[in-house]
Amino acid sequence: MSDRRTQAERRTKSIGQLIDATIDAIADVGYHRTSLNEICSRAGISRGGLFRHFDSRLDLVVAAAEEVGRRHAARFSALREAGAIVDAADAVRFARDEIRDRINTVWFELLVAARTEPELRERLAPVAEALLSELEVLGLQIADQYRVDPALARLVGTSLIHMFDGEAIFRATYPRPDLEQDRMDTLISIAGKLPRQPRT
Structure with a gap:
């Protein structure tokens, strides 16, 4: 034994x-x-x-993508449980920081490669779906806490992720720190003004 x-x-x-x-x-x-x-x-x-x-390089690459997803979700959960993510502004900051993190480069590399590699795209699709679904669930928990409509929270959350993805890719070649800071300030301000639902 x-x-x-x-x-x-x-x-x-x-x-x-x-x-x-x-x-x-x-x-x-x-x-x-x-x-x-x-x-x-x-x-x-x-x-x-x-x-x-x-069994193959592809199997290992997919396992690596799954691990990156697990680490993102685990970090979000740990920070929220520690009280570091308590409102929409914290969630916005977290999303940008995670997307800029070195480990997220793996996602960018794989998503670009998957565009022209059908087998990678097929294997990666459920991994990406699972990651985004898990992050949505975590985000919706914050939305519920602050009475933000779930459909609106999902739309805003996924839009932020895609915006920060593009920003992270471009900043390696054409960094615009002043504009990036203005963008963050504006997004945080908007996040704080999302309409709240009344308690029932």
């Missing part, structure tokens, strides 16, 4: 190392340059070891 548990722990550790290495590689060198050799070198695991846990 103890030996089986040790094997399971080793397996979990190896999978974690491979996923972390994939995330780091995509963030550092891009999706197309993230080869199996690159991943294995970063993880300190042989190709044979990799294939004991994943």
Whole structure:
């Protein structure tokens, strides 16, 4: 029993190392340059070891995308439980910070690649849907707390995500910090003025 548990722990550790290495590689060198050799070198695991846990590079990439989604959702939940996200303005700041985070580069790389790679697009679609659905649920919990209409909160939340995605991509090539700050100030002001529903 103890030996089986040790094997399971080793397996979990190896999978974690491979996923972390994939995330780091995509963030550092891009999706197309993230080869199996690159991943294995970063993880300190042989190709044979990799294939004991994943059937293909695509399987590993999808697992990395799922992990990025889990980390985003877990961070949102942890901050909210700690009282760091208490209103719409905090949620707006969180969304922008997370989208600008280095780890989110993985999503940008994969979404662009998926546009022209049907198999990646097919595998990534449910992962993206699950991530956005989970973030919507978390956002709607804040909306309910402040009596914001759920449909309006969902529209505003998804619009902010797409806006910040575009901002994050462009700022690497054409940063506009003054405009970005003005945008944030305006969005926070608007978020504080969203119409509230009466308590029933």
